[in-house]
Structure formats: structure tokens, C-alpha cells
Amino acid sequence: MTSHDDRSPILVWFRQDLRLDDHPALAHAAETGRPVVPLYVLDEESEGLRAWGGAHRWWLHHALDALGTALKEHHLPLVLRRGPALREVVDVAKAAGAGALWYNRRYGPGERAVDEAVAEALGDLDCQGFTGTILHEPEAVQTGSGGFYRVFTPFFRKLQSLGDPRDPIDPPKHLKTNDTSVRSDRLADWNLLPKKPNWSGGIDEAWQAGEDAAHQRFAAFQEEILAGYKDSRNLPAEDGTSRMSPHLHWGSVSPYRLWHDAQARGKGAEGAGAYRRELAWRDFNYHLLFHVADFTRANYDKRFDRFPWRKSPKDLEAWQQGRTGYPLVDAGMRQLWQTGWMHNRVRMVAASFLTKHLLIDWRAGEAWFWDTLVDGDAANNVSQWQWVAGCGADAQPFFRIFNPIGQSRKFDKGGDYIRRFVPELAALPDKAIHAPWEAGEDVLDEAGVALGKTYPKPIVDHEEARKRALDAFAMIRG
Incomplete structure (x- = not known):
């Protein structure tokens, strides 16, 4: 031209x-x-x-x-x-x-x-x-030898040594219109919204997209949640997270704005520090996406190319539908389907269950999340799945297998999150709701729970699944 x-x-x-x-x-x-x-x-x-x-x-x-x-x-x-x-x-x-x-x-x-x-x-x-869209360009954050960071902790130390990211730029006051009009499609003609039957009712209730909604939500987060964020972010029954992930994914809010606003509101506070660390973790994932050409499709740890993943459409479907028989996992998967989002703590438990309890390839779970999450993100979604599966750049050890019962008892102690998304278990007492199969028949009867009928029996035994996963990993270790 x-x-x-x-x-x-x-x-x-x-x-x-x-x-x-x-x-x-x-x-x-x-x-x-x-x-x-x-x-x-x-x-x-x-x-x-x-x-x-x-x-x-x-x-x-x-x-x-x-x-x-x-x-x-x-x-x-x-x-x-x-x-x-x-x-x-x-x-x-x-x-x-x-x-x-x-x-x-x-x-x-x-x-x-x-x-x-x-x-x-x-x-x-x-x-x-x-x-x-990210706080630091990938080319600007390098190791001493000129490479990229594969582990988050030293990456974060490097970011801290660079000082605060630039200040956010206020929106323009004046924009000049072009004299020549240009043909444009109509948004409605793109048919982005679901046809009947409309499955998006729960998403409509849970979310409001756009820049104004992002700023309103973050202001409420700063006012009501940020101070206690370090602890509240782990409790799925509470409104204890920023819920900025879809806004960051679509760019209806800037990470620079969030970084500096959190710092200004909570300078020196644990909550603000924990939140900025999460923004840095997002940057780390994007740097991996930039530097690793096949990051979204292939195991970063090539040992896992030999991993004996199972193919079980039946088990995968049970997981997708929230019918595994493990209440915390099922609550998370149903929250995802209903609202287009899942609490991060529960995402880790659900992902661990698929890859380690069921030995199903992380890419099957990542694909499901990609289709059902409003914040499904090439960098963050893939990085988290590889982290949980044990095959990522900065992965948790494969032998760390989340116990869905222990996680439930620790982070949803009163069972409120489970009751919200698995209502057929709502009448169970707190002690029984995390592992209904361990409850006595009288307790189940009184709560109207019939295992295998009103709610599934566990599709796999936790201890047996844990041993199977460790045996599978032993085949590729070394």
C-alpha cells in the first residue's frame, strides 16, 4: 500500500x-x-x-x-x-x-x-x-543467561526487581472521526449468542460483560474483599475472589489498572500483595505461551508423551456433567456449566481428579474448559492444566494428588458450596456431605439421599485411584 x-x-x-x-x-x-x-x-x-x-x-x-x-x-x-x-x-x-x-x-x-x-x-x-495486555513484555524478562524463566518464583523475583509496571493511561477525552465511512457487519448477524434452547441463563445471571461492569466489580472487590483476599480466595462458598479473570481475558480492564488500584487501596496489606502476585502469575503464563511454540498442544515435560493416559468416554462424561460421586468435584463442574466459571481452588481439585484419579489426558479437560469457561484463556487455562497434571514448566510434582474429600472438608467446611450446586445433597449434615458413601443408611435416608439413584456412587475409589496414578507415573519417571 x-x-x-x-x-x-x-x-x-x-x-x-x-x-x-x-x-x-x-x-x-x-x-x-x-x-x-x-x-x-x-x-x-x-x-x-x-x-x-x-x-x-x-x-x-x-x-x-x-x-x-x-x-x-x-x-x-x-x-x-x-x-x-x-x-x-x-x-x-x-x-x-x-x-x-x-x-x-x-x-x-x-x-x-x-x-x-x-x-x-x-x-x-x-x-x-x-x-x-500483560505487565511486562517477554523479551524484557530474562534470566542471567538470556533465556526465559521456567519456574514462577525466580520469575516473580525478577519482576519485583524491575519495579512497578507503568502507570495506566486514562481513556481519551477526544477522538476524531474519519470522514470516510467503512462497511461494517451487524453484531447480531454474527449469531454469537446461543439459539433455543438457551443454555446461557445462568451465565446471564452471574455476569455482566464490558468495561463499566469490570470497574464496578473491582471497586466492590477493593472495598469489601481485598483486605482478606489471601485467605478468602480459597473458600468457594464465599464471594472472596476478584472475579476479574474474564474481564482480563477479554481486556475489558487493564492489568496495569488493577495492579496500581490494588496497590493504592491496600498498600502494604497482605491481600494487595497476594493479588499482585496473581497478576504476576498471569504474566508468567503468557511468557510461557510466547516462548514455547507448542505450549497449548504438547506436554512441556516430554516424559509425559509416554504417559499411559486412559480413554474412557464414560468417565469423561461423568466428570463433565458433575456426576463423579465426589461432591466437591461435582459442585465445581456444575458451577462451570451453570455460570461459565469455576472457583480456582475447585478448578485445581477437578483437574487433578480428571488427570490423576481418572488418568484422562489433560487436553480433554482443557478442551472442555475452553468451551465452557467465559475466561478460558490460551495461556492461563493450558498452564493450569499442565501444572496440575504434572507435565508443565513449573508443575506441581505428579505425586501430589489432591484428595477431593480432604479439600472439601478444609475449604468448604460447612458444605455451603456443595449444597448450592449439588442440591440433592443439601439435607445431609455437615459431616456427611463431603463423602456421602461413608454415612450410615439412616443418615442418608433422613436426608433423602439414595446413592446410585438420587446421587451417584463414587466412580472410583480414592486410595485405589491414587495408587494407580503413582504406578502410571513410575512407568515414565527418569
């Missing part, structure tokens, strides 16, 4: 940064005083990109609707296009007479390949990528 003068429009390509606040590409474009053309491309065709899951698509619809509304206040229409990004971005750039394409960087290998191909196709247009 031909070069343009410094008065030509800047095409701002939105991706997983669906906000106006602390959006470096948009903010710097606004500072130039040049017209701005905001664009979102739904690319389900380019090689190396993964199609969004069902829960993703629900969130994306509402987040784009909110972004379009926010841009309308600046008299800017959000241009929507569906198709390969290489084709659609180049077409919009030509139609708008753009002289520049600015965006916030992406870190997956497929996304980076698409961005490089688009920049090459645009020739001498000014294509710039900014840092807006």
Missing part, C-alpha cells in the same frame, strides 16, 4: 482489549489528533487460531456491544468484520484511507503470525504494536 501523510486516519485494531481505559494503541492514536477508525475482526479461519468456545462467544457478544456503545459517545462507529484478518484488515485499511495500523500486542504463536502477515501485506503503512 502507498504511504500516507501524517493527517491520514489511524486504524486501531481491537482484539482482546475491548476497552477505552488504558488502551495504549487507542490513547496514542488520540494524541496525534488524526482520525481514528476502530476495528474488530472475528477471525475463525486463519491458520493457528483457535475458534472461540460457546461461553466465549456469549461474552464476546456482550463485550463488543458495550465497546460499541462506549465508542458511540465519541461519535466513532466500531467497524465489525468477520473473516481472515489478513483479508479484512487490509480491506478496511484501504477503504478508510488509513495511514497507520496500531494495536496492542498478542503473544500466542498463531496470533503473532497473523499480525506479522498483516503488517507485511500493508507494506509501508505505519504498523505499531503496544504493550497493553
Whole structure:
């Protein structure tokens, strides 16, 4: 494409940064005083990109609707296009007479390949990528030998030595509209929302997408939860987490904004420190995604390529449906299906149960989470699954096998979380609700529980499953 003068429009390509606040590409474009053309491309065709899951698509619809509304206040229409990004971005750039394409960087290998191909196709247009979705660029955090960190603790020490991340950038006050209109799809025509029967009712009740909702939720978190976050984040029955994961995944809020707001509100407090550590853990996962080409598909620890995973569609389905007979696991899987989200402590227990109690490949669980989580994230989802399965870069030892009964008794002591999502067990006393099969028949009868009828018997014995898992690991150790 031909070069343009410094008065030509800047095409701002939105991706997983669906906000106006602390959006470096948009903010710097606004500072130039040049017209701005905001664009979102739904690319389900380019090689190396993964199609969004069902829960993703629900969130994306509402987040784009909110972004379009926010841009309308600046008299800017959000241009929507569906198709390969290489084709659609180049077409919009030509139609708008753009002289520049600015965006916030992406870190997956497929996304980076698409961005490089688009920049090459645009020739001498000014294509710039900014840092807006993680706290530190992967190239900026290196070991003493110039490599990347494979273990979180030294990675976190390195981040701390770099000082605080940059300050967030306030949303632009003025955005100049382009004189040339550009064809745009209608969001409704993308059919991102489920058809009848509508399975998203629980997600509708649990979540509100968009930038305003993200800031409102985080303000409430700071006011009511942050001080005790270090402990409350482990209790699934409580509203003790920030619930920012989908907002971070879709970029309706900036990690810089969260980092500095948490620091300002809780400086020196344990809760604020624990929360910033979680943001750093997110960065660590993205750095792994950047540096390890097959991270989302392959075992980081290649010993696990020989691991004797079981293929059991019946067991996988029982796990997916929350019918394993282990109440905490089942509560988590049902929370996931109903709300598009699962408490992080329970995610670890459920993932451990699939990979170690059932010996089912972590990739089967990751695929289910990808389709059902509103925050299903290429970096975080895969990293957590590999961590739990024992095959990741900074994995827990394989022999650490979460006991779902012990975890339940420790973190859902009164059984409130189980009662909410496994209501057929609600009448059981606290002592019995974590392992109903250990209760006497009189206790079960009084609670209206008939094992194998109203609630499943355990599909596997914990101690037998633990031994089977350790024996399987012994086959690949060394």
C-alpha cells in the first residue's frame, strides 16, 4: 500500500482489549489528533487460531456491544468484520484511507503470525504494536543467561526487581472521526449468542460483560474483599475472589489498572500483595505461551508423551456433567456449566481428579474448559492444566494428588458450596456431605439421599485411584 501523510486516519485494531481505559494503541492514536477508525475482526479461519468456545462467544457478544456503545459517545462507529484478518484488515485499511495500523500486542504463536502477515501485506503503512495486555513484555524478562524463566518464583523475583509496571493511561477525552465511512457487519448477524434452547441463563445471571461492569466489580472487590483476599480466595462458598479473570481475558480492564488500584487501596496489606502476585502469575503464563511454540498442544515435560493416559468416554462424561460421586468435584463442574466459571481452588481439585484419579489426558479437560469457561484463556487455562497434571514448566510434582474429600472438608467446611450446586445433597449434615458413601443408611435416608439413584456412587475409589496414578507415573519417571 502507498504511504500516507501524517493527517491520514489511524486504524486501531481491537482484539482482546475491548476497552477505552488504558488502551495504549487507542490513547496514542488520540494524541496525534488524526482520525481514528476502530476495528474488530472475528477471525475463525486463519491458520493457528483457535475458534472461540460457546461461553466465549456469549461474552464476546456482550463485550463488543458495550465497546460499541462506549465508542458511540465519541461519535466513532466500531467497524465489525468477520473473516481472515489478513483479508479484512487490509480491506478496511484501504477503504478508510488509513495511514497507520496500531494495536496492542498478542503473544500466542498463531496470533503473532497473523499480525506479522498483516503488517507485511500493508507494506509501508505505519504498523505499531503496544504493550497493553500483560505487565511486562517477554523479551524484557530474562534470566542471567538470556533465556526465559521456567519456574514462577525466580520469575516473580525478577519482576519485583524491575519495579512497578507503568502507570495506566486514562481513556481519551477526544477522538476524531474519519470522514470516510467503512462497511461494517451487524453484531447480531454474527449469531454469537446461543439459539433455543438457551443454555446461557445462568451465565446471564452471574455476569455482566464490558468495561463499566469490570470497574464496578473491582471497586466492590477493593472495598469489601481485598483486605482478606489471601485467605478468602480459597473458600468457594464465599464471594472472596476478584472475579476479574474474564474481564482480563477479554481486556475489558487493564492489568496495569488493577495492579496500581490494588496497590493504592491496600498498600502494604497482605491481600494487595497476594493479588499482585496473581497478576504476576498471569504474566508468567503468557511468557510461557510466547516462548514455547507448542505450549497449548504438547506436554512441556516430554516424559509425559509416554504417559499411559486412559480413554474412557464414560468417565469423561461423568466428570463433565458433575456426576463423579465426589461432591466437591461435582459442585465445581456444575458451577462451570451453570455460570461459565469455576472457583480456582475447585478448578485445581477437578483437574487433578480428571488427570490423576481418572488418568484422562489433560487436553480433554482443557478442551472442555475452553468451551465452557467465559475466561478460558490460551495461556492461563493450558498452564493450569499442565501444572496440575504434572507435565508443565513449573508443575506441581505428579505425586501430589489432591484428595477431593480432604479439600472439601478444609475449604468448604460447612458444605455451603456443595449444597448450592449439588442440591440433592443439601439435607445431609455437615459431616456427611463431603463423602456421602461413608454415612450410615439412616443418615442418608433422613436426608433423602439414595446413592446410585438420587446421587451417584463414587466412580472410583480414592486410595485405589491414587495408587494407580503413582504406578502410571513410575512407568515414565527418569
